[in-house]
Amino acid sequence: KQEVTQIPAALSVPEGENLVLNCSFTDSAIYNLQWFRQDPGKGLTSLLLIQSSQREQTSGRLNASLDKSSGRSTLYIAASQPGDSATYLCAVPTGNQFYFGTGTSLTVIP
Amino acid sequence: GAVVSQHPSWVICKSGTSVKIECRSLDFQATTMFWYRQFPKQSLMLMATSNEGSKATYEQGVEKDKFLINHASLTLSTLTVTSAHPEDSSFYICSAADSGRAGADTQYFGPGTRLTVL
Numbered sequence: 001k002q003e004v005t006q007i008p009a010a011l012s013v014p015e016g017e018n019l020v021l022n023c024s025f026t027d028s029a030i031y032n033l034q035w036f037r038q039d040p041g042k043g044l045t046s047l048l049l050i051q052s053s054q055r056e057q058t059s060g061r062l063n064a065s066l067d068k069s070s071g072r073s074t075l076y077i078a079a080s081q082p083g084d085s086a087t088y089l090c091a092v093p094t095g096n097q098f099y100f101g102t103g104t105s106l107t108v109i110p
Numbered sequence: 111g112a113v114v115s116q117h118p119s120w121v122i123c124k125s126g127t128s129v130k131i132e133c134r135s136l137d138f139q140a141t142t143m144f145w146y147r148q149f150p151k152q153s154l155m156l157m158a159t160s161n162e163g164s165k166a167t168y169e170q171g172v173e174k175d176k177f178l179i180n181h182a183s184l185t186l187s188t189l190t191v192t193s194a195h196p197e198d199s200s201f202y203i204c205s206a207a208d209s210g211r212a213g214a215d216t217q218y219f220g221p222g223t224r225l226t227v228l
Contacts, residue, residue, distance in 0.1 A: 036219075043116075043203055043221035089153060097144070098205070098217060100153045 002027045002094040006101035013080055014109050021075040021104045023090035028068050035064050035075050036089045038103070044089070048075070080108045112138050114206050116220035123194055124228055131189045131223045133204030139184040140206035144217065145177075148201040160187040194227045201225075 003026045013019055023033070032051045036044040048064040050057040050073070056065040063076040073090055085108050090101045113136040123129050133143055141162050146154040158179055159167040166179035176198075178190040187206075191198055203222040 041201070041224060044219045046219075093217070097156055097159070098154075100146075100155075102153045105151075 002092055002099040004090060004092055004099050004101040006088075006090060006104050008104060009102065010105040010107075012107040012109060015080060015082060017080050017108075018076065018078050019080055019106070021077070021088050021090075021106070023073040023075070023101050025071045025073075025092050025099070027092075027094055028071050030068065030092050030094060032093065033064075033066055033073050034091045034093075035062075035073075036091060038087045038089060040087075047088075077106075080106075082108045082110045084108050112136075112206075112208060112218040114204065114218045114220040116202075116204060116223050118223060119221065120224040120226075122226045122228065125195050126193055128190055128192045129194055129225060131191070131202055131204075131225075133187045133189070133206065133220050135185045135206040135208075135218070138206075138208045138218075140187075140208065141184065142207045143181060143187040144205045144207075145179065145187075145189050146203045146205070148203060148222075154203060157189075191225065194225070196227045199225055199227045 005024050007022045034049045035047045037047050048057045050064050050066045061078040066073045087103045087105045089103045091098045115134045117132045143160040145157045147157050148154045156169050157172045160179045160181040162181045168174045181187040201222050201224050204220045205217040207217050
């Protein structure tokens with residue numbers, strides 16, 4: 001069974017800092033890996049989808065990398081803003097099911 | 111893009127009552143839909159896989175008689191929480207897999223339903 005872990009569980013940074021969120025997974029037989037954002041009490045917003053054949057994917061200030069062989073992915077957020085405050089989840093579809101990480105709760109302090 | 115809706119977005123009910131949550135794929139057909147549950151400050155956990163026209167597949171530890179799933183059409187799956195109790199209070203999120211595209215990577219998530227049982 002796929003297990004997905006995210007570190008750190010919580011992170012608080014001052015506005016403007018660059019930061020890295022980490023995700024690890026145990027089964028490397030994946031189609032892709034997705035990063036989601038979840039605001040309190042809300043659903044999921046898909047941020048980036050990185051295919052298993054890709055090494056990284058970029059969208060604006062976000063950059064996700066994937067090292068399938070080591071079972072790791074990172075989400076890099078550049079020049080963080082207070083509006084980035086949310087919980088970030090990585091998810092790995094294995095078979096027909098999504099396995100979610102435990103999430104990183106990010107607070108960007110103005 | 112593909113859109114999945116959920117109704118209601120939030121519901122408060124008394125203990126012992128049943129609550130139905132709908133999940134709809136608005137612009138695509140979904141042979142398979144998934145129901146997740148998320149407790150406060152925890153991640154999403156898959157409860158069951160809903161298959162159109164057949165019985166749902168439940169994950170270990172999920173009571174099928176308590177969480178009734180019906181997937182009667184290619185665009186609608188319903189989750190009914192029967193005889194709800196306070197411990198069932200949670201955030202329920204569905205996702206739908208686009209039948210026109212193979213693979214779990216083509217799932218689209220609904221906005222979630224917040225259930226509070228008093």
